Structure formats: structure tokens, C-alpha cells
Amino acid sequence: MAHSETLTGLAALEARLRQDLELLELPAKSWVPPRTYQDQAVKDVVVIGAGMCGLAATAKLMLSGIDNVLALDAAPAGREGPWVTFARMETLRSPKTLQGPALGLPQLTFRAWFTAQHGSEAWQALDKIPKDQWMAYLVWYRHVLNLPVHNGVRLTGIAQAEGLIELQVEGFTTSKIYARRLVLATGRSGLGGFAVPAFLQGIDRAYWAHSADDIDFNALKHKRVAVIGAGASSMDNAATALEAGAGAVDLLIRRKEMPRINKMTGIGSQGVVHGMHQLPDAWKWKFVDYTAAAQTPPPRSSTLRVSRHANARFFLDCAIEAVKQEANGLLIETTQGAMRYDFLIAATGFANTFNGRPEFAAIAPHIRSWADGRYQPEMGAPRSGMTDAPDLGPAFEFRERVAGSCPMLRHIHCFNDAAMLTHGKVSGDIPAVSAGADRLARGIAASLFAEDVDSHFASLVAYDKPELEGDEWTDSTPLLKQENAL
Ligand SMILES: Cc1cc2nc3c(=O)[nH]c(=O)nc-3n(C[C@H](O)[C@H](O)[C@H](O)COP(=O)(O)OP(=O)(O)OC[C@H]3O[C@@H](n4cnc5c(N)ncnc54)[C@H](O)[C@@H]3O)c2cc1C
Structure with a gap:
């Protein structure tokens, strides 16, 4: 590999990124035991959607040593999400300096990518990020991290397959994929469609x-x-x-x-990012309700x-x-x-009523929403888009409306805009998507580890590589016995 100092532009940036990853020992070593089902290799995680959230989630999982992952997107490569399709603004609204999906890696930021190609002066002169440039950055992000994205592949249905999730897909080498965890990074319309x-x-x-x-x-x-x-x-x-x-x-x-007045952006902070999802429900409701009433x-x-x-x-x-x-x-x-x-x-805008998409028809009736008990009238008047928001667990996982009616829901993670009432704005907009991906990947890592605990314990028992060879010390007990005998 060429030394980073002899390289320029993007090649130099990519070399620095590789070096940073090496310094941080990333990606972490692969650790999830492989599985098969009906002679087919099972994926540990399938991510539906390779827009910004899907890419960040896939990257974070891969860096965490969960590398038996697939990300699928119906759109052609480079046309995922709104940026070069239906987004008709000239530039992003967000400030150019945001970390976005960089996952704490400076060389993975938009700024690093832009500056590597156009220099610091151009960066200083740049006002807001042109939307096409943001798409080009996301394309680079995917390639530089070598993310396992497949385009032109549409999820058409979901079914339970014993302890696994069966994904029915079009445009892939097989029509069914079996997965242990499913992440729905399906964008603004999340689970619904146009409002x-x-x-x-x-x-x-x-x-x-x-x-x-x-x-x-x-x-x-x-x-x-x-x-x-x-x-x-x-x-x-x-x-x-x-x-x-x-x-x-x-x-x-x-x-x-x-x-x-852009209220929530105005009070943006790490407190909001990490604290919102831990607040009591009444407070979550109050923040989102106030913001919805004020409008952006x-x-x-x-x-x-x-x-x-x-x-x-x-x-x-x-x-x-x-x-x-x-x-x-x-x-x-x-x-x-x-x-x-x-x-x-x-x-x-968009609706997240679960009923707008045929691919979610099998799970939609079973998904527990805020209206199913989490919302209480004393929180304020019911508001559509809030009462029908999914009631999610700590790793964005769905919950069942009726216990036992659809067990796979706890392995399906709602990493899209619909998660906002439960989790805050960490799975849709640019500012906190890295924090959201981190929360998601930690949750999935913990649940995969717990599910495989027998196998991990068996590995503990079977592990027999000595650190001590046995020749590093001598046992002095016989001497002590001799001394005591005198
Ligand atoms: C017009 C517009 C402008 C925005 N501007 C900003 C901004 O300036 N700043 C900011 O912070 N946020 C902005 N946002 C909000 C947010 O950043 C974007 O919505 C962003 O695209 C969210 O990324 P995502 O990955 O969640 O969704 P998307 O980028 O929409 O990606 C979802 C992907 O899922 C795929 N998909 C869906 N269903 C299936 C299926 N069944 N099978 C296979 N693939 C599927 C789609 O093809 C799509 O590529 C904007 C949103 C819009 C709509």
C-alpha cells in the first residue's frame, strides 16, 4: 500500500481513514456464530434501505464485528433516498459542518471528503452542501467502507420462520433470505407512504x-x-x-x-440526542407535540x-x-x-400508519403503537402521527400489540423517521444519525450475544490456548513442608 504522504486528494484521505481504522482496531473481529436454515446460510442482520440511515447502520454493525450483514435497496446504486430523486431544493438545510453518518471517524466526514478534493479554501467558501454533492458523498462512504449493499433488490414480504425472519425479495439471487435481525431503514415514509x-x-x-x-x-x-x-x-x-x-x-x-422558528434544531445538543429517549413518556410527548404544533x-x-x-x-x-x-x-x-x-x-408529507406498504402487511396488525397504552390522555390531545407512532424498545425494536402474536417483531428494528417519538431524532435527520446507528448496533450486539449465550459459554469452556506454558515458576510448597517438618 502506498504511504499516505505520497498520495493526494481522495486517495490520501482513504489511506488516512484506513490508518485510523487500524489504530482503533476496526472493524472489530467477527464474533457471531454462523447459522444455517434449510441449507441456506442465515444472515445475522439484513438492513432494508441503503439511504443515509441504512448505510450508517450497516457501517456501525460491520465495525462492531457483526459482519454477516446485507443491506438491500430497491433503488439503483447512487439513487437511494431523496437527494437526486424527489428532493427539489438546491442545497441541504443542515449546516455543512455536521458529523452526519461519520460514526466518530473524522476522515469519514463530509468535510474531509470535500476538502480532500477541493481544498480548504473551497471549504471556507462553501455555504450549504449542494444536494447532489451530498449524494456523491454517500456513494463514496459506501465504497470506502466496502459496505455489502445490493441495489435493485426490493423487500416484498416478511414471515416468521421458526426463530428467524424470512424475507421475501425481488431482484436478488434467491427469492428468500433468512435473517436473525431485520433493520427497517426505509426512510421518511418509514412504514407508511404519502400522507x-x-x-x-x-x-x-x-x-x-x-x-x-x-x-x-x-x-x-x-x-x-x-x-x-x-x-x-x-x-x-x-x-x-x-x-x-x-x-x-x-x-x-x-x-x-x-x-x-426552527424549534428543535434551535435546542439541539448532545443532551437532546442522548437524553430524549430516556425521558418519561409524558416528556417525550410534550417535546414532539410542541414541535409539531409550532411546525418547522x-x-x-x-x-x-x-x-x-x-x-x-x-x-x-x-x-x-x-x-x-x-x-x-x-x-x-x-x-x-x-x-x-x-x-x-x-x-x-408522509404517514407512518404501517398500512400503506404491502411488504409490511404481515407485521402491521401486530405492531404496538403509542395508542396501545403508552399514550395517556393527560399528556395532551391525541395527535395523529403521534398516537400511531410505534412503541419501540431501547434498540428501536418493535413490540407486539398482543403478547405472543408475532414474536419476530422484537427482532425487527424500526430505524427510520417513525422512531422519533420513542427515540428522539436519531434515525432520520443528518445531525444525530451516528448516535442512532450506535444505539442500534449496541442493542443488536447485546441481543445476538444473549441469544447465543450457550455457544459463547461453550467457547469459553473449550478455549484452551495457554498463556502460561507451566515453566515460568516452580512450586515451593514442598520446601515449606520440609521447613515445617524441622
Ligand atoms: C426532500 C428532503 C430533504 C431533506 N433535507 C434534509 C436536510 O437538509 N438535513 C437533514 O438533516 N435532513 C434532511 N432530510 C431528512 C433526512 O435526512 C432524509 O430523509 C434522509 O434521506 C433520511 O435517510 P434514510 O436513510 O432514513 O431514508 P432514505 O434516504 O429515504 O432511504 C430509504 C431507502 O429505503 C429504500 N427502501 C424503502 N423500502 C424498500 C423496500 N421495500 N425494499 C428495498 N428498499 C427499500 C428506498 O429505496 C430508499 O433508498 C430531508 C428529507 C427530504 C425528504
């Missing part, structure tokens, strides 16, 4: 799209477009429509005022990207009462009156 308001039910999809759909913005040229919502995605979609030549774009915003504002730059167009309008206090499909468009009845549009974009 679609009731007034859009039955409206022809030719007239509306969800903000995370693949939208043909060129088709919106000269058209009247309505965008519902006041979050980051509404701004990004409105701006993209305006830049594509839309005739007019109206933001229909139910709230009387734009949310302007869209970034200033995204809002300006819309408002700089003369044909963009912001309608506040403009709740939608009904949407009617007409011969050539939509009639939208709002609290501010009726308006006609050619197309509507619903930036209405």
Missing part, C-alpha cells in the same frame, strides 16, 4: 401529484399551479415549477402565519427562491375545503374563496 388529504381522494392523478412523486415540471409550463403546505417541500416544488416556466404558482397555506419553517433560501418570482403568491389562512375535478382542471374551494388551477402539488 394524502381526504379532499384529494378520487381526483384524477392527471391533475395532482404528491411532492415526492416524479413530477414532469416541463408539462407545467404556462399552467396555473397550486401547492399545498408551507414546509420545505412546498417551497422546493413551487420554486421548481416556477423555474420550469409555470404561469402562476399559488401556495395555499392553512396557517394564519408562516412558521418562522421552510429554509429562508428556499422561500426566497419562490418569492423572487412575480407570479408566485402566498395565501395564508387558506384552508382547503373541497377539491372538484372539472373538464380542464381543478376547482379548489378554500376558506378564502374558490380558485381554479390546472395542477396541484400536495406537499403534505
Whole structure:
């Protein structure tokens, strides 16, 4: 291997990373006993989703010596997650300096990756991270750690197979994979899908799209477009429509005022990261409920990207009462009156109701949610998205609604946005994903170790490599006996 001092750019960074890993004795030695089931090798962990959370989780498991792992993603390589698909912002909202998925390794940070290629001056000059660059960084992260990711592989179903989990998959060498633990790093929509308001039910999809759909913005040229919502995605979609030549774009915003303060980001700290999941439930509820009520504002730059167009309008206090499909468009009845549009974009976010995805149909009815006892009326008014949040264990594992009804749930870990009420924001956003991956990997390591305790104890008993050869000392007891006899 070339010495790191003779290398430059990314090659030098990669050499430094290898050296750091060596200094830290990482990856740790492999320690989980292998298993087979029906003549097939069993995976210790399968991670579904190789977006940022799936990559961080896979990396942390591998570094912890749990290396019989597979990460599967339905998307083609380099197109996982939102960044180069439906994310329509120019840059990330997050500050460029965040550790992100680097797992405490300085050479694995975005900053190290960027600086290695473009230098320190370019780093100083960089404002926010362009989204395509963030995707390129994640691609590098996966390659430099040699993570076992398979793309074009979709999980289509889950079943119990004795003590294991049977994964039904499409696009892989086998149609079934057996795993001891399953991590669902399936992203924002987590276990559900798009949140679609009731007034859009039955409206022809030719007239509306969800903000995370693949939208043909060129088709919106000269058209009247309505965008519902006041979050980051509404701004990004409105701006993209305006830049594509839309005739007019109206933001229909139910709230009387734009949310302007990013509350949870404002109080971000290691206390929040490590303390939130240990708080009593009433406190967890209070934090998440308050944040949901306050709402997260869209970034200033995204809002300006819309408002700089003369044909963009912001309608506040403009709740939608009904949407009617007409011969050539939509009639939208709002609290501010009726308006006609050619197309509507619903930036209405995602739902985690477990029922939106066929691949989770077998487990969905058994998953215990906060509504199943963890939520108490004295915490405050019930809020959808919170009462239906899964009630998770300390390593993000699901719990059964009825004991014994679906035992594999305790081996299925919900490492996505749906975990927020139980665990805080450690399995979705960039700032604390390393802490989340650490919590997950420790929990999985402990539970695999406990499950294999017989085998580990047998290894203890069988271990017979001497440290002492027996020639390092002489036994003086006979001398003592002689002395006592005198
Ligand atoms: C538009 C947008 C902008 C964001 N900007 C920021 C930001 O600036 N800062 C910040 O901190 N956070 C941001 N976030 C939030 C968060 O960082 C992202 O959502 C991030 O992508 C989360 O990573 P993830 O791995 O959880 O999910 P994703 O990146 O969405 O990855 C999930 C993966 O799971 C795969 N998958 C799902 N189901 C299956 C299946 N059945 N079989 C196989 N594969 C499957 C998908 O193909 C996908 O690649 C943003 C989110 C969005 C949507």
C-alpha cells in the first residue's frame, strides 16, 4: 500500500481513514456464530434501505464485528433516498459542518471528503452542501467502507420462520433470505407512504401529484399551479415549477402565519440526542407535540427562491375545503374563496400508519403503537402521527400489540423517521444519525450475544490456548513442608 504522504486528494484521505481504522482496531473481529436454515446460510442482520440511515447502520454493525450483514435497496446504486430523486431544493438545510453518518471517524466526514478534493479554501467558501454533492458523498462512504449493499433488490414480504425472519425479495439471487435481525431503514415514509388529504381522494392523478412523486415540471409550463403546505417541500416544488416556466404558482397555506422558528434544531445538543429517549413518556410527548404544533419553517433560501418570482403568491389562512375535478382542471374551494388551477402539488408529507406498504402487511396488525397504552390522555390531545407512532424498545425494536402474536417483531428494528417519538431524532435527520446507528448496533450486539449465550459459554469452556506454558515458576510448597517438618 502506498504511504499516505505520497498520495493526494481522495486517495490520501482513504489511506488516512484506513490508518485510523487500524489504530482503533476496526472493524472489530467477527464474533457471531454462523447459522444455517434449510441449507441456506442465515444472515445475522439484513438492513432494508441503503439511504443515509441504512448505510450508517450497516457501517456501525460491520465495525462492531457483526459482519454477516446485507443491506438491500430497491433503488439503483447512487439513487437511494431523496437527494437526486424527489428532493427539489438546491442545497441541504443542515449546516455543512455536521458529523452526519461519520460514526466518530473524522476522515469519514463530509468535510474531509470535500476538502480532500477541493481544498480548504473551497471549504471556507462553501455555504450549504449542494444536494447532489451530498449524494456523491454517500456513494463514496459506501465504497470506502466496502459496505455489502445490493441495489435493485426490493423487500416484498416478511414471515416468521421458526426463530428467524424470512424475507421475501425481488431482484436478488434467491427469492428468500433468512435473517436473525431485520433493520427497517426505509426512510421518511418509514412504514407508511404519502400522507394524502381526504379532499384529494378520487381526483384524477392527471391533475395532482404528491411532492415526492416524479413530477414532469416541463408539462407545467404556462399552467396555473397550486401547492399545498408551507414546509420545505412546498417551497422546493413551487420554486421548481416556477423555474420550469409555470404561469402562476399559488401556495395555499392553512396557517394564519408562516412558521418562522426552527424549534428543535434551535435546542439541539448532545443532551437532546442522548437524553430524549430516556425521558418519561409524558416528556417525550410534550417535546414532539410542541414541535409539531409550532411546525418547522421552510429554509429562508428556499422561500426566497419562490418569492423572487412575480407570479408566485402566498395565501395564508387558506384552508382547503373541497377539491372538484372539472373538464380542464381543478376547482379548489378554500376558506378564502374558490380558485381554479390546472395542477396541484400536495406537499403534505408522509404517514407512518404501517398500512400503506404491502411488504409490511404481515407485521402491521401486530405492531404496538403509542395508542396501545403508552399514550395517556393527560399528556395532551391525541395527535395523529403521534398516537400511531410505534412503541419501540431501547434498540428501536418493535413490540407486539398482543403478547405472543408475532414474536419476530422484537427482532425487527424500526430505524427510520417513525422512531422519533420513542427515540428522539436519531434515525432520520443528518445531525444525530451516528448516535442512532450506535444505539442500534449496541442493542443488536447485546441481543445476538444473549441469544447465543450457550455457544459463547461453550467457547469459553473449550478455549484452551495457554498463556502460561507451566515453566515460568516452580512450586515451593514442598520446601515449606520440609521447613515445617524441622
Ligand atoms: C426532500 C428532503 C430533504 C431533506 N433535507 C434534509 C436536510 O437538509 N438535513 C437533514 O438533516 N435532513 C434532511 N432530510 C431528512 C433526512 O435526512 C432524509 O430523509 C434522509 O434521506 C433520511 O435517510 P434514510 O436513510 O432514513 O431514508 P432514505 O434516504 O429515504 O432511504 C430509504 C431507502 O429505503 C429504500 N427502501 C424503502 N423500502 C424498500 C423496500 N421495500 N425494499 C428495498 N428498499 C427499500 C428506498 O429505496 C430508499 O433508498 C430531508 C428529507 C427530504 C425528504
